[in-house]
Amino acid sequence: MNTTKRVVIEPLTRVEGHGKVTIKLDPAGAVESARLHVVEFRGFERFIQGRPYWEIPVAVQRLCGICPVSHHLAAAKAMDGIVGVDQVTPTAEKIRRLMHYGQIFQSHSLHFFHLSSPDLLFGFDSDPARRNVLGVAGAYPELARQGILMRKFGQEVIRATAGKKVHGTGAIPGGVNRSLTTAERQELASEIPQQKEWARTAVGIARDYTLDNLGFAAEFAAFPSNHLGLVRRDGTFDLYDGVLRAVNSAGKKILDDVEVDRYADVLIEEVKPWSYMKFPFLRELGPETGWYRVGPLARLAVCDRIGTPEAEAARVEFVEAMGGVPGTMSLAYHWARMIETLSALEEIERLLDDPDIEGDELVLQGERRNEAVGVIEAPRGTLFHHYVVADDDTVMRANLIVSTTSNNEPMNRAVESVARKYLSGTEITEGLLNHVEVAIRAYDPCLSCATHALGKMPLVMEVHDAEGRIVGEGRRSA
Amino acid sequence: MSESFTFYIDGVPVEAQPGMTILEAAQGAGIWIPRLCWHEDLEPFGGCRVCTVKANGRPCSACTQPAEPDSVVENDTPQLREWRRALVELLFAEGNHFCMICEKSGNCELQALAYRLGIAAPRFEHHWKPREVDASHPDVLIDRNRCILCARCVRASRDLDGKTVFGFTGRGPDRRVAVSSAARLADTDLEVTDAAMDVCPVGALVRKREGFSVPIGSRRFDDAPIGSDIEASGAAEPARQEE
Amino acid sequence: MSRPRIATASLAGCFGCHMSLLDLDERILELAELVEFDRSPIDDYKEFQERCAVGLVEGGCANEENVATIREFRKKCDVLVSVGDCATMGGIPAMRNLVPLEECLQEAYVDGPTVHNPSGLPPGDPELPRLLDRVYALHEVVDIDWHLPGCPPSPEAFWAAVSALLSGEPAELPPSLIRYD
Numbered sequence: 021m022n023t024t025k026r027v028v029i030e031p032l033t034r035v036e037g038h039g040k041v042t043i044k045l046d047p048a049g050a051v052e053s054a055r056l057h058v059v060e061f062r063g064f065e066r067f068i069q070g071r072p073y074w075e076i077p078v079a080v081q082r083l084c085g086i087c088p089v090s091h092h093l094a095a096a097k098a099m100d101g102i103v104g105v106d107q108v109t110p111t112a113e114k115i116r117r118l119m120h121y122g123q124i125f126q127s128h129s130l131h132f133f134h135l136s137s138p139d140l141l142f143g144f145d146s147d148p149a150r151r152n153v154l155g156v157a158g159a160y161p162e163l164a165r166q167g168i169l170m171r172k173f174g175q176e177v178i179r180a181t182a183g184k185k186v187h188g189t190g191a192i193p194g195g196v197n198r199s200l201t202t203a204e205r206q207e208l209a210s211e212i213p214q215q216k217e218w219a220r221t222a223v224g225i226a227r228d229y230t231l232d233n234l235g236f237a238a239e240f241a242a243f244p245s246n247h248l249g250l251v252r253r254d255g256t257f258d259l260y261d262g263v264l265r266a267v268n269s270a271g272k273k274i275l276d277d278v279e280v281d282r283y284a285d286v287l288i289e290e291v292k293p294w295s296y297m298k299f300p301f302l303r304e305l306g307p308e309t310g311w312y313r314v315g316p317l318a319r320l321a322v323c324d325r326i327g328t329p330e331a332e333a334a335r336v337e338f339v340e341a342m343g344g345v346p347g348t349m350s351l352a353y354h355w356a357r358m359i360e361t362l363s364a365l366e367e368i369e370r371l372l373d374d375p376d377i378e379g380d381e382l383v384l385q386g387e388r389r390n391e392a393v394g395v396i397e398a399p400r401g402t403l404f405h406h407y408v409v410a411d412d413d414t415v416m417r418a419n420l421i422v423s424t425t426s427n428n429e430p431m432n433r434a435v436e437s438v439a440r441k442y443l444s445g446t447e448i449t450e451g452l453l454n455h456v457e458v459a460i461r462a463y464d465p466c467l468s469c470a471t472h473a474l475g476k477m478p479l480v481m482e483v484h485d486a487e488g489r490i491v492g493e494g495r496r497s498a
Numbered sequence: 499m500s501e502s503f504t505f506y507i508d509g510v511p512v513e514a515q516p517g518m519t520i521l522e523a524a525q526g527a528g529i530w531i532p533r534l535c536w537h538e539d540l541e542p543f544g545g546c547r548v549c550t551v552k553a554n555g556r557p558c559s560a561c562t563q564p565a566e567p568d569s570v571v572e573n574d575t576p577q578l579r580e581w582r583r584a585l586v587e588l589l590f591a592e593g594n595h596f597c598m599i600c601e602k603s604g605n606c607e608l609q610a611l612a613y614r615l616g617i618a619a620p621r622f623e624h625h626w627k628p629r630e631v632d633a634s635h636p637d638v639l640i641d642r643n644r645c646i647l648c649a650r651c652v653r654a655s656r657d658l659d660g661k662t663v664f665g666f667t668g669r670g671p672d673r674r675v676a677v678s679s680a681a682r683l684a685d686t687d688l689e690v691t692d693a694a695m696d697v698c699p700v701g702a703l704v705r706k707r708e709g710f711s712v713p714i715g716s717r718r719f720d721d722a723p724i725g726s727d728i729e730a731s732g733a734a735e736p737a738r739q740e741e
Numbered sequence: 742m743s744r745p746r747i748a749t750a751s752l753a754g755c756f757g758c759h760m761s762l763l764d765l766d767e768r769i770l771e772l773a774e775l776v777e778f779d780r781s782p783i784d785d786y787k788e789f790q791e792r793c794a795v796g797l798v799e800g801g802c803a804n805e806e807n808v809a810t811i812r813e814f815r816k817k818c819d820v821l822v823s824v825g826d827c828a829t830m831g832g833i834p835a836m837r838n839l840v841p842l843e844e845c846l847q848e849a850y851v852d853g854p855t856v857h858n859p860s861g862l863p864p865g866d867p868e869l870p871r872l873l874d875r876v877y878a879l880h881e882v883v884d885i886d887w888h889l890p891g892c893p894p895s896p897e898a899f900w901a902a903v904s905a906l907l908s909g910e911p912a913e914l915p916p917s918l919i920r921y922d
Contacts (some may be wrong), residue, residue: 025685031783036756038806042868057868059806062754067836070631071599072639074709079599082833085757085893134763134783151783153771165767172766183714185764186757187598187922190713214857261863307857384712412633413706418807454785590830594839597921598826598892604922619829619888620743622880628839643839723916 023047029445029453029460030036034135034152036086037424037467041456043439049446054439056432056460058297058467064416073192073409076418079403081187083422084469086130088187089123089178090398091335091425091469092262098394102409104386105194109303111379112119112195118371119181119190119261120396124259124364125219126174127399128316128357129490131464132222133167136354145451146482163225166218170361173208173215177368180204195383202378209372209403212365219362223334226355231341233351234492239441241350241434241459244269244300245311246248248426250397253277257335257363258298259397265322266302271345272303280395283404289421297467314401315463316356321346328370331363349471350434350462357464398423399465422469434459503567507551509572520571522548528732530725531573532611535648536561537697541647545741547584548611554616576594581616587625591622592671594629594643601709602701604717608646609700610724629674634684637706638695643676645702657695661686675702706725745794748779748818752807753834753876754800758825759783761780761893762797765900773843775907784831789817795906800823800830803876806870816884820906822887823879826921829888891920 024047030040038060044052068079077095081088093116100108107172108116138151141160150158157164175185180200182188200208220450230237246269251260263496264283266275278286289298290307301310312318320339326332338355342348347356371377401423410415442452504511507520514523515533519542524531535547541560549560552572561572572578587607597603629642632655652675655663663686669674677686688694690705698704714720751759759782763769770782779793780786790821791832796818804806826832880887 029787029826031782031787033782033787035782038751057869059868060804062753062803062834063837067840072633072706072709074707075599075601078710079833082755082757083891084599085755085760088755130760132762148785152778154770154778155786157770157773166768168766168769171763173763186760186824188714189710192710197711288860290857294868294871302858330747339871405744413639414631416635596833596836598833600922612921613916614915616916618914618919619823619878621879621880624831624835624838624878626835626838626875648742653804688901 023183023290024052025049025114025170027448028481029456032162032457034138034457034466035313035461035466035467036084037469039460039467040461041435041439043443043456045443047072050444051436051440053431053435054429054456056435057295061296062458064418065453068415069107071413073099073407074413076407077193078187078189078218080420083420084466085128085186085396087123087400087466087469089119090269090396090403091405092182092188092191094394094396094398094403095407096193097261097396098392098405098407100195100369101392102389102407103193104388105384106386108195109379109381109384110200110376110384111381112354113201114371114376114478115181115382116191118200118368118377118435119178120176120260121364121367121371122177122181124174124399125215125368126171126178127360127464129167129170129174129222129401132166132226132357132361133170136273136461137167139161139178139454139461140350140354144447144458148450148454150452166221168221169368169425170215170218173211177208180208192383194385197283197382199379199382200377205372205377209369212369212372215365217356219365223358223362223444226358227334227337227341227429230349230352234341236350237351240455241437242293242348242435244348245313245346246274246305246309247321247429248275248302248312248314248402249319249322250395250402251323254364257317257323257326259360259364261396264395264402265344267312267322269346269348271321274305280404281393283393283395283421284406284419287404287421289425295308295428297428299428300430302317302419303380312426313397313430314423314426315353316323316360317347317350317353318395318401320359323449324329326359326363328366331359331366334359336443349461350430352464353464362464377477398466398469400424400464400469416452420449420467423465424463427465428462431460431465432464434462463481503565505565505567505569505571513741514565517684517722518565518589519648520553520558520563520565520664521553521718523565524560524573524639525728526732528729529573531560532615532725533561534611534646534699535650537650537654540650540697542596543653545647545649550578550581550585552578563681579615586612587617587620587622590617591624591645592621593646594626596643600644600701602644603703604714604720606701606714606719607724613719614723614725623670626654627671632677632683633680633706635686635688636684636704637690638681638683639690639704639706641702641704642662642674643699643702646700647673647675648699650699652673652696653696654697655684655688655692658718661692661694663688663692673718681710742773745789746777746779747781747795747903748789748814749781749783749797750795750810750814751782752798752800752810752828752879754825754827754832756782756799758828758891759891761864761891761896762899764896768895768896772903774869779833782870783881790815793818794820795903796821797824797889797903798822798828798879800827801879802833802873803834804870804871805847806874808873808882809882811879820886821883822889822902822906824889825894826890826892828879831876831878832850832892835878872898887907889914892922893918894918 027043032039080091182190264278335341404421406419533549544559544562
């Protein structure tokens with residue numbers, strides 16, 4: 021056999037969204053290339069044009085059903101700018117933060133317990149019949165139950181602040197439309213002690229997994245990279261708001277204290293022909309070396325400290341285990357993610373204790389502007405929303421750089437690294453293919469989010485209706 | 499001196515005054531007849547046909563048909579429910595109704611009616627015909643994607659505001675609400691305080707910048723199905739709301 | 742007697758319906774006692790293992806791969822349910838049905854403030870499934886037995902639907918569980 025063999029993993033499972041991996045093997049069975057293709061797109065940036073600006077925070081949530089709150093809040097923050105509000109009321113900010121931390125808590129719990137734990141608990145090449153959340157429930161019923169109830173708590177926090185667990189309406193331009201009742205506040209606060217215990221357990225499981233497998237983790241999809249995230253001006257970890265900071269693999273700052281409005285000056289997205297997801301990189305470093313990681317591993321790399329005590333202690337332990345420099349291990353994302361989960365819970369506890377959370381000053385208005393940027397740290401990484409709004413209040417243009425998009429190059433490198441190491445020159449089993457997916461899952465990709473944009477079209481486009489008949493054709497010249 | 503009389507809706511005796519329509523009499527008796535284009539402050543239009551009932555065996559719009567002594571009217575029957583469902587499904591298939599991002603969701607009569615009629619999904623193929631949004635006016639927006647041609651705005655502007663801001667133009671699938679003789683809402687004398695601004699049953703004619711200021715849970719139909727207010731007010735038994 | 746099998750998929754959807762299904766919380770564990778899950782994004786079955794009693798599909802059809810998948814589901818499932826507004830009427834992705842196709846082609850990513858496109862060409866690799874002329878609701882492509890509307894449908898709506906389907910009852914969703922937002 022002297023032809024190139026093509027192996028496909030399709031669809032990726034236990035991730036959000038639609039992706040596939042293609043692996044090309046040369047006649048000797050060595051891996052020539054491995055790519056992560058993101059195969060879906062919808063077209064948000066085009067079809068929200070002409071819609072009134074106050075609809076956008078509710079509309080863009082439909083980019084993703086796991087992290088709708090991220091888009092809801094990023095869009096609301098941008099629309100604050102459109103209505104001329106640079107600082108919302110204390111109640112509004114706290115309600116939004118509560119919503120956001122609730123989301124971080126539920127999304128991270130979902131990812132760890134429902135999506136990733138089967139690989140970590142049973143092994144990457146264990147029986148696929150049980151390598152899922154129900155299999156975990158069978159073998160580790162208490163753990164599965166904790167994961168489910170942790171996600172439930174996060175969703176309850178979202179429901180109280182946004183009005184619905186998935187796709188609520190709580191954040192509006194200039195503020196919010198609701199605050200908590202005393203009953204809601206007390207109900208949620210009563211669950212904190214148990215949730216905290218579980219969150220600590222989760223950190224322990226992720227930490228122990230990493231430390232017990234440190235040698236393996238240092239070889240599996242491990243590579244140095246730049247890292248990007250938001251931090252407060254003083255360098256403290258903050259998932260809701262801040263300025264942009266990027267560090268290189270040695271921990272040295274390459275960007276610091278960059279206002280989010282200037283994101284387009286520092287970032288750019290490259291288009292490649294084989295994926296609907298683009299490849300962002302830092303402009304000043306160029307496409308070869310300017311790519312970077314985002315998300316939990318990156319956020320712990322760029323911040324100087326976490327502002328909540330237990331999570332901060334966990335972070336110190338983490339950084340020490342990483343050797344004092346930004347993490348290189350894809351698998352270390354899980355530990356970083358659980359530390360963030362604990363931090364989110366500590367923040368939720370503080371906010372529930374704050375009387376402003378029941379306040380009734382919900383919304384402000386200022387002088388209308390025509391352009392604004394809203395940036396937030398979504399569960400998966402830095403999320404940028406940028407809108408231009410006409411004088412008649414309709415959206416003229418939108419640009420979205422979505423978290424997972426920034427991890428496109430890192431995920432592709434992870435895929436290639438694992439494919440070369442495990443699939444070259446050997447019989448390819450289902451379990452070995454799952455190794456590739458494990459590398460992708462570590463990044464908790466949200467592939468729906470990452471492919472919002474319209475326009476990623478073939479040069480020659482044949483348009484088929486649902487019966488497969490060609491109903492149109494289009495050409496676009498170079 | 500007017501003499502009241504009795505007629506029957508689904509076997510229930512209903513008192514009416516001469517000149518009352520079937521719908522008005524039913525309303526007074528706490529019987530809900532589904533409707534869309536009817537509004538208590540406006541002359542009936544008979545356009546939507548959702549209030550179709552059978553009076554002495556003949557289908558007619560309850561909002562325009564005068565009540566008659568001893569007539570036998572059918573309202574809540576499987577056949578009429580099926581007709582009304584088809585009408586409402588056609589409205590959804592004709593326009594571009596994205597309830598999930600519409601600021602009127604939860605306060606929308608079309609949506610609430612569809613819920614109460616038990617419509618899970620329109621069976622008809624969607625037209626997907628793009629319709630114009632007019633955002634020219636500083637304080638008011640028309641989104642024709644959501645307009646169901648009920649003519650409430652036309653009637654209200656004419657009869658309550660003494661203006662003629664709105665009118666229909668076009669025929670068949672091209673029929674739409676146009677604004678007086680001008681091209682844009684901004685060129686009319688519509689004011690955000692006009693009565694015409696308070697009658698739109700859907701999210702077509704809206705005040706700008708109100709958006710989603712009413713939270714989920716506090717919207718008109720969040721807790722009570724459409725028609726339940728009428729049923730609660732009258733002597734008749736509320737119609738079954740759950741199937 | 743073997744347990745009935747359920748398969749799920751998300752086509753041109755956002756996974757919000759799957760998240761709402763997971764909002765059954767501990768009841769998912771009860772459900773897992775009554776059914777077996779076949780192919781689904783939440784497990785590692787990438788293909789149908791056996792014929793299924795129930796197929797739950799969120800998302801409409803936006804590309805040829807979605808069409809192939811829903812046809813597979815129709816072949817392999819006794820009862821096929823379109824879940825959520827994207828599946829029942831096209832949903833938010835269907836907003837692109839209102840934008841002229843020519844404009845879609847022209848709106849390639851050369852205009853955005855953060856686009857770097859050295860070749861000037863949009864992606865066109867054969868690995869990428871081709872787009873349909875518009876987004877379709879599922880019942881426009883295959884016969885659908887049941888619709889579960891919502892964006893997403895509530896967990897209570899899911900529970901009512903799955904309970905009814907598994908017990909073979911002819912079911913109509915009560916108005917209190919029908920929501921489009």
